[in-house]
Amino acid sequence: MATVYVNNKAIDIGNERLNCVQAAEKAGVLVPHYCYHPALSVVASCRMCLVEVGEKKPDGTIAMQPKVVPGCQTPVKDGTVIVTDSPKAKAAQGDTLEGLLLNHPLDCPVCDKAGECKLQDYSFQFGHAQSRMIDQKNTPPNKPDISEKITLFTDRCILCTRCVRFTREVAGTAELTVVGRGHHEEIDIFPGEPLANKLSGNVVDLCPVGALGSKDFLYKQRVWYLKEEDSVCPNCSTGCSIQVDSNKDIVFRLRPRFNPLAQGHFMCDEGRYGYHYINSDTRFGKPLEQIEVGQFKAVSWQNALSGIKKEFLLAGQEHSDQLYAILSPFLTVEEAYLAAKWFKMISPNSKLALGAVPVHGENDTYPKDRRGNATSTVKFTIRAEKAPNRLGVEAVLKHFEGEVITFDQVVEAVKRNEVQGLFLTAGYPDSKTIDDYQADRLDDVKLLVTLDLLPSTVASGSKYILPATSFAEKEGTYVNYAGLAQGLKRTVKAPKECRPEAQIFMDLLGLPGLYNAQTIREMIAREIPYFAPLAKGIGEYGVKLGT
Numbered sequence: 001m002a003t004v005y006v007n008n009k010a011i012d013i014g015n016e017r018l019n020c021v022q023a024a025e026k027a028g029v030l031v032p033h034y035c036y037h038p039a040l041s042v043v044a045s046c047r048m049c050l051v052e053v054g055e056k057k058p059d060g061t062i063a064m065q066p067k068v069v070p071g072c073q074t075p076v077k078d079g080t081v082i083v084t085d086s087p088k089a090k091a092a093q094g095d096t097l098e099g100l101l102l103n104h105p106l107d108c109p110v111c112d113k114a115g116e117c118k119l120q121d122y123s124f125q126f127g128h129a130q131s132r133m134i135d136q137k138n139t140p141p142n143k144p145d146i147s148e149k150i151t152l153f154t155d156r157c158i159l160c161t162r163c164v165r166f167t168r169e170v171a172g173t174a175e176l177t178v179v180g181r182g183h184h185e186e187i188d189i190f191p192g193e194p195l196a197n198k199l200s201g202n203v204v205d206l207c208p209v210g211a212l213g214s215k216d217f218l219y220k221q222r223v224w225y226l227k228e229e230d231s232v233c234p235n236c237s238t239g240c241s242i243q244v245d246s247n248k249d250i251v252f253r254l255r256p257r258f259n260p261l262a263q264g265h266f267m268c269d270e271g272r273y274g275y276h277y278i279n280s281d282t283r284f285g286k287p288l289e290q291i292e293v294g295q296f297k298a299v300s301w302q303n304a305l306s307g308i309k310k311e312f313l314l315a316g317q318e319h320s321d322q323l324y325a326i327l328s329p330f331l332t333v334e335e336a337y338l339a340a341k342w343f344k345m346i347s348p349n350s351k352l353a354l355g356a357v358p359v360h361g362e363n364d365t366y367p368k369d370r371r372g373n374a375t376s377t378v379k380f381t382i383r384a385e386k387a388p389n390r391l392g393v394e395a396v397l398k399h400f401e402g403e404v405i406t407f408d409q410v411v412e413a414v415k416r417n418e419v420q421g422l423f424l425t426a427g428y429p430d431s432k433t434i435d436d437y438q439a440d441r442l443d444d445v446k447l448l449v450t451l452d453l454l455p456s457t458v459a460s461g462s463k464y465i466l467p468a469t470s471f472a473e474k475e476g477t478y479v480n481y482a483g484l485a486q487g488l489k490r491t492v493k494a495p496k497e498c499r500p501e502a503q504i505f506m507d508l509l510g511l512p513g514l515y516n517a518q519t520i521r522e523m524i525a526r527e528i529p530y531f532a533p534l535a536k537g538i539g540e541y542g543v544k545l546g547t
């Protein structure tokens with residue numbers, strides 16, 4: 001076992017191969033750094049992580065190296081001594097900051113990064129109180145056209161090259177580069193080749209200062225007003241761990257949350273910018289009942305739920321095996337479980353099926369070369385299956401139904417006039433997921449109830465429409481393509497009178513009280529062996545199922 005000494009504190013690092021920044025972090029000591037990022041190559045260019053390093057000999061004496069060294073580029077081994085708080089190390093860090101701030105425009109009052117900027121934070125913690133700069137600052141022009149989604153405030157850049165390395169090493173598309181020399185170095189694109197890869201939004205998170213800004217978020221919020229909550233991206237079956245940033249119940253941005261069991265450090269642009277439907281004005285906000293063809297009126301939850309219950313019970317008396325519930329792969333495990341329970345309570349002969357699973361093309365893997373071919377070491381995958389919880393819903397279906405009836409099978413059963421009642425859960429961000437042919441068939445069902453987010457052609461044929469909630473408005477569990485169960489936390493209040501689906505099914509089941517995700521998770525873990533690992537809670541990185 002290797003022992004490293006950080007500011008006189010002994011830390012056991014086991015067999016891990018760490019650098020000084022990582023070893024210090026294990027000791028709870030922050031070594032300031034800009035260019036270093038655990039998912040990128042080490043270039044040691046910013047010199048912010050300068051520390052004193054030495055070696056503790058077997059006889060107990062310590063031999064220190066004469067100069068400060070960049071901690072990010074210095075590996076540690078048994079006996080390594082790291083000093084971050086000596087006058088020498090502190091002076092080196094302060095001087096580096098003074099150098100970086102010489103040309104920095106100090107835009108903090110208008111800069112989007114203010115509040116989460118490492119230049120601000122480190123200046124406060126490690127910098128000099130005053131600048132000795134008397135010359136005019138270098139002010140290269142901004143470059144708003146480097147990308148459709150991203151703008152570059154060139155003068156704020158500290159040339160850490162994280163963005164350049166990301167496009168070369170993770171995206172592989174290498175759109176960004178450093179042009180010029182010395183004092184005139186700038187980040188730029190190759191002429192006519194904008195930053196346009198499907199992972200490009202990550203450079204904004206990677207930029208330690210406010211040089212790269214997301215146009216989607218630019219000047220919308222000061223970050224200290226944002227409430228952050230952990231969640232899971234619902235836009236494909238990778239199930240990236242994310243953080244939802246909101247204020248006053250409006251979602252303003254999604255950012256990746258590091259998860260070694262899911263996607264690692266990053267997320268794709270499809271997921272990152274794919275949240276706007278949550279804030280859409282066209283969302284269903286109240287239960288609706290169709291009173292005449294094409295005419296809906298708002299009804300209370302009580303009336304809607306008792307009407308739905310009554311009509312399904314009635315339909316079940318006549319055709320108990322012709323009642324179907326379609327469980328969307330956008331439902332959480334808890335919602336699917338409660339829905340299945342309710343539907344089997346109406347009639348044990350009723351059938352449960354899986355909702356339409358959107359699949360777009362093939363899995364898209366990165367890095368790619370300039371011709372767009374994926375290289376052999378895959379670092380990130382955007383999955384073709386555009387739903388977050390097919391596996392979780394399928395496990396519920398197998399438990400209650402013994403098999404997975406597909407959406408297409410239900411559509412065909414409707415065509416054969418074998419479906420009298422259909423409870424359709426949808427909740428797709430894209431209201432065209434159920435295509436016109438399928439919607440037309442479902443329209444023929446005598447009793448159709450839709451639980452959905454956005455108006456669609458299916459909803460227009462429904463007897464009742466119940467408003468659904470988005471992933472940001474509920475608690476629950478999604479199981480990704482690899483069987484990793486992750487927890488969603490409620491970040492914003494759902495609009496108007498929306499209720500979380502789990503609560504709707506609890507009400508239909510007649511279960512008392514308010515929905516609590518962990519209570520239902522424990523119930524599921526006891527009843528369905530596949531979900532047994534959920535009994536102990538779900539944790540920050542989620543729980544692997546089926547192992």
Ligand code: SF4
Nearest residue numbers: 157158160161163207
């Ligand atoms: S734009 Fe940001 S990430 Fe890129 S080199 Fe400049 S400071 Fe670093």
Ligand code: SF4
Nearest residue numbers: 233236239240268271
């Ligand atoms: S890869 Fe999939 S889960 Fe991850 S951010 Fe993109 S869409 Fe969301």
Ligand code: FES
Nearest residue numbers: 033036044047072
């Ligand atoms: S973080 Fe070590 S030199 Fe930049």
